[in-house]
Amino acid sequence: MSKVIKISRGLDIKLLGEAEKKVTQVSSDNFALKPPDFVDVFPKLFLKEGDEVKAGTPVFFNKYRENIIFTSPVSGKVTEIKRGAKRKMLEIRIESDGKMNYEDFGKDDPVSLSKEKIVEKLLKSGIWAYIRQRPYSVIANPKDEPKAIFISAFNSAPLSPDYDFILDEESQAFQAGLNALGKLTSGKIHLNINNGKTCSKTFLEAKGVQINRFAGPHPAGNIGVQIYNIDPINKGDIVWYINPQAVVTVGKLFLEGKYNASRIIALTGSEVIKPQYFKVIAGTLVTDLFKNNINKGNVRYISGNVLTGSKIEKDGYLGFYDDQITVIPEGDYYEFLGWSMPRINKFSFSRTFVSWLTPNKKYRLDTNLNGGQRAFVLTGEYEKVFPMNIYPMQLLKAIIVKDIDLMENLGIYEVDEEDFALCEFIDASKTEMQAIVREGLDYMRKEMM
Amino acid sequence: MKALRKYIDTIKPQFEKGGKFEKLHSTFEAFESFLFVPDKVTFKGSHVRDALDMKRAMTVVIIAVIPALLFGMWNVGFQHFISVGETVGFWDQFWCGFLKVLPLIIVSYVVGLGTEFVFAQIRGHEVNEGYLVTGMLIPLIVPPDIPLWMLAIAVIFAVIIGKEVFGGTGMNILNPALTARAFLFFAYPQDMSGDKVWISDKADAYSGATPLGDALVGNFDNFPSAADMFFGFIPGSVGETSFLAILIGAVILLFTGIASWKIMFSVFAGGYVMGLIFNLVGANAYMDIPAYYHLIMGGFAFGAVFMATDPVTASQTNKGKYIYGFLIGILAVLIRVVNPAYPEGMMLAILLMNVFAPLIDHYVIEANIKKRLKRIRIKV
Incomplete structure (x- = not known):
């Protein structure tokens, strides 16, 4: 039994609206691929509006790296290419024909295949896009040789779905996926589980992996924190990571010979009347999930969790990498002398509010910024929720002034936007840290190429 | 409240760009966000945010200062009546001190915030809350009888040279409140030190020296007891005399987590260690006083709790905070005992370490790199 890695610095934000462990199948007619979901991808279309597609048919590719293609999750017809400012491609909408015809990629046993064959198959089916790399959190480059592949088998973000529950019956496909991924690296596959909580055989009995046990509050489930503790990224290192549901998708590609884009997502948040799990297909229109299930009022729909998710419309589509939808109230109201009031319904990491009296209370937090943007004033706070030996504020400042050497020295390769989400949450100066970190990573990537 | 909100919404356009009072936009914004937490929602990044903002953080500091402020008001009156030899009741003492201290607070806030508003407008950003704390601290670290015009000049100097030239709250190198005091100290020494200034409207015959003043000249005949210094029944700057009142503030700051316990602890540790070292040397009577005397007399405690912990001017790395605090303690006691010109060393020790804090951070970060x-x- 390996030793337990304890994460002591962090914060679990307790919110109302945890999903009940019940899965309902929902089949929508409308789907979309959203190019903005992918970092550093400039989409070039293979087809045009009105073309027929099957599940697994190529839709677009990345101009910067042409072998990386993105495929349709369902069979049907391309109905609309939605563009935004400067003709930026936002959504490729596909209407399902309800038949689910798949492109055939052929069944194989990954154990008997060569690395090249596996890479080729993953690229052709579009499933490659699920494999991402650190640093920079971009889609992995098939030519690279990662020093390890990381899979986090648990979420620690607020209200996030429980992979034990989701993947309990998928152990065969999960193992097939691991077998395929195992061919892609000469290093290890690290499967990171939650000590004492992870109980599914899918993870505990997985073969060909190193199982690492983690304990502690969020961000213990974040891949960045796990990499930092097991095999930190130095300059020049590349590590790949993939979501466990995507490992199952990879497995099914080999077992069934098709791109099976179905996944289980959690509908969560205080404004959902009956939060629960749904079985959907990647890129689904989310409207059907909300039918008679959302409280009245001005609410925000988030694809992902409250810390790192992206805002979507009520008639928006599920993000490519997301397996959670969160609905919380908007906070666009004024509060008289709010900063001086006791505010028992507000949550704070500091003890300047009374929330420390009720550590187990679940909150209904809204999107109010709770203050105005300021320069960095308080110090030593971010470190309390940032469990790496990195100076978060100094790194942010290095990014703001675009000092490449300093960014590198302070450890930018080891971090990602999501690692700063908690710092951003607790920040009294209301700095947009995730945006700053993304900017820094993009800048570094461009300079390094 | 709805009526007030409605009224603000109706006059708001006049303060926007192109409006009649465009030049007062920052001022309007400051008052509006003072009255109402704005309706701004998250736009990028985390969708929910901690309820703590700068206003809340600063409010906590002000609450923490209040015990020292109230005690200081009473003590100003108490010392005055002792010096003139009258015996009056508690409320008379408090009222006398209140009338002395209130004008200091008003001048500090009106002049300081006025300067801040002007700068916020010129720079086109929101008014920072930092001065709410600075403006309360300045009256507490000056002698009660300081002429108001001097205070006003010092405040303007502190806000402009101490803070705004660097870019405002969060960018300054020196603690603004101490900058004000240092300005007074060097520009008007006759009103800032000596035996005459510490008791308001003092009778001429009465000594009125602070313990530090006595100690420096080696006069330990009428030295106050440790209890007097702990509770604060001694002459001195308005807010600095009572260790107890400051301790209450320290507990508030540490409990809420607004101030760093690392700094506070290491300042006291540094001062105590230096006191012990002097005990060992023992070259004169001052060096022989118990080491803990240094912590309870003069402005040591006030500086440790409210000045050294200013997060902007202190060391910003956690390891650096220990070094920064410890050196403040050492230097403060060193200046007190060894330097013949300045009875109090706390102000200079903190300002000096403010200057060195970035250097300390630099080495801490280099170690990390x-x-x-x-x-x-x-x-490899």
């Missing part, structure tokens, strides 16, 4: 580089080398 080296550690990261070493990881690569081991691997």
Whole structure:
């Protein structure tokens, strides 16, 4: 039994609206691929509006790296290419024909295949896009040789779905996926589980992996924190990571010979009347999930969790990498002398509010910024929720002034936007840290190429 | 409240760009966000945010200062009546001190915030809350009889040279409140030190020296008891005399987590250690006083709790905070005992370490960088 890695610095934000462990199948007619979901991808279309597609048919590719293609999750017809400012491609909408015809990629046993064959198959089916790399959190480059592949088998973000529950019956496909991924690296596959909580055989009995046990509050489930503790990224290192549901998708590609884009997502948040799990297909229109299930009022729909998710419309589509939808109230109201009031319904990491009296209370937090943007004033706070030996504020400042050497020295390769989400949450100066970190990573990537 | 909100919404356009009072936009915004937490929602990044903002953080500091402020008001009156030899009741003493201290607070806030508003407007940003704290601290670290015009000049100097030239709250190098005091100290020494200034409207015959003043000249005949210094029944700057009142503030700051316990603890540790070292040397009577006397007399405690912990001017790394605080303690006691010109060393010690804090941080961060580089080398 390996030793337990304890994460002591962090914060679990307790919110109302945890999903009940019940899965309902929902089949929508409308789907979309959203190019903005992918970092550093400039989409070039293979087809045009009105073309027929099957599940697994190529839709677009990345101009910067042409072998990386993105495929349709369902069979049907391309109905609309939605563009935004400067003709930026936002959504490729596909209407399902309800038949689910798949492109055939052929069944194989990954154990008997060569690395090249596996890479080729993953690229052709579009499933490659699920494999991402650190640093920079971009889609992995098939030519690279990662020093390890990381899979986090648990979420620690607020209200996030429980992979034990989701993947309990998928152990065969999960193992097939691991077998395929195992061919892609000469290093290890690290499967990171939650000590004492992870109980599914899918993870505990997985073969060909190193199982690492983690304990502690969020961000213990974040891949960045796990990499930092097991095999930190130095300059020049590349590590790949993939979501466990995507490992199952990879497995099914080999077992069934098709791109099976179905996944289980959690509908969560205080404004959902009956939060629960749904079985959907990647890129689904989310409207059907909300039918008679959302409280009245001005609410925000988030694809992902409250810390790192992206805002979507009520008639928006599920993000490519997301397996959670969160609905919380908007906070666009004024509060008289709010900063001086006791505010028992507000949550704070500091003890300047009374929330420390009720550590187990679940909150209904809204999107109010709770203050105005300021320069960095308080110090030593971010470190309390940032469990790496990195100076978060100094790194942010290095990014703001675009000092490449300093960014590198302070450890930018080891971090990602999501690692700063908690710092951003607790920040009294209301700095947009995730945006700053993304900017820094993009800048570094461009300079390094 | 709805009526007030409605009224603000109706007059708001006049303060926007192109409106009649465009030049007062920052001022309007400051008052509006003072009255109402704005309706701004998250736009990028985390969708929910902690309820703590700068206003809340600063409010906590002000609450923490209040015990020292109230005690200081009473003590100003108490010292005055002792010096003139009258015996009056508690409320008379408090009222006398209140009338002395209130004008200091008003001048400090009106002049300081006025300067801030002007700068916020010129720069086109929101008014920072930092001065709410600075404006309360300045009256507490000056002698009660300071002429108001001097205070006003010092405040303007502190806000402009101490803060705004660097870019405002969060960018300044020196603690603004101490900058004000240092300005007074060097520009008007006759009103800032000596035996005459510490008791308001003092009778001429009465000594009125602070314990520090006595100690420096080696006069330990009428030295106050440790209890008097702990509770604060001694002459001195308005807010600095009572260790107890400051301790209450310290508990508030530490409990809420607004101030760093690392700094506070290490300042006291540094002062105590230096006191012990002097005990060992023992070259004169001042060096022989119990080491803990240094912590309870003069402005040591006030500086440790409210000045050294200013997060902007202190060391910003956690390791650096220990070094920064410890050196403040050492230097403060060193200046007190060894330097013949300045009875109090706390102000200069903190200002000096403010200047050195970035250097301390630099070395702490270099160590972190080296550690990261070493990881690569081991691997290779």
